[in-house]
Amino acid sequence: MNNQDLKKVGLKATLPRLKILELLETVESRHMSAEDVYKKLLEMGDDVGLATVYRVLTQFESAGLVSRHHFDGGHSVFELNQGAHHDHLVCDQCGKVEEFLEETIEHCQHKVAEKFGYKMTDHSLYIYGICPSCQKENKETDS
Amino acid sequence: MNNQDLKKVGLKATLPRLKILELLETVESRHMSAEDVYKKLLEMGDDVGLATVYRVLTQFESAGLVSRHHFDGGHSVFELNQGAHHDHLVCDQCGKVEEFLEETIEHCQHKVAEKFGYKMTDHSLYIYGICPSCQKENKETDS
DNA sequence: ATACTATTGATATTCATTGACATCAGTCAG
């Protein structure tokens, strides 16, 4: 079926592209860097080049299949576009990412853009913090 | 006076640091990359190393004198901390950056962090869009 | 099956950023 999805957005249904799509669909952590994807594919015995992973992810992004996020601290992570829009909560310590949706915030953002006369195209909201389990760990370590 | 400011945060009042602070205070565009700062200093005839610029900016960030932002598209920009906290509205087309503050959003963010049990350390909100003057330009060009 | 073209993989390369280290400049005691 993905075969068709790819063709629909103007991309040939090649092996690496299918593999990457499949990986993004099945993997538990929905937010992966290009490097992550590359390593995971190698682990699974699929032999794709790193350059291909970058290329394909970028193409997927242009095609609207995935979103790219720039979390603080360097490299970007990709996420399969499925389900509704949401923002992200990132743990500074373990890097865990959680998703949330706050209608009030979404609404306010539009109001702000409007107030300034901007035609809003996109927005990104990241909240950084220490997740509950890291907080617990920290307490145990401090002593 | 900056002399004192630096000592207050535990940094020696060295020439490069003073130059960089002064630059950040006087420059018209409040959002500069490390590279920008470096080039500007060279233009002004001040001979500092690029590594120093990075180091100093990072130290300033830790000291709370500046904030670092990761706008989409790679490198980070720094901004002098003066006045209140605010978020950013970035024009996709001309790159202009405007600042705004929305209490409602700020408040909601804290609530979200709390709901998930996170100890919030930071957050970043960027709204991307087309600014009024670019919209006007576009209309004139389309024809 | 064939031929055409987009895609791939390996590698080299760019670009931003950081590390290493010998030299230099601020600071503070005398």
Add this chain to the structure above:
DNA sequence: CTGACTGATGTCAATGAATATCAATAGTAT
């Protein structure tokens, strides 16, 4: 004011993410 201690600097090398190059290869439509 001077010296001496220590942190800060500049140069240059090194990293790491991401992109460009390009010959070889795989999809696709005929």
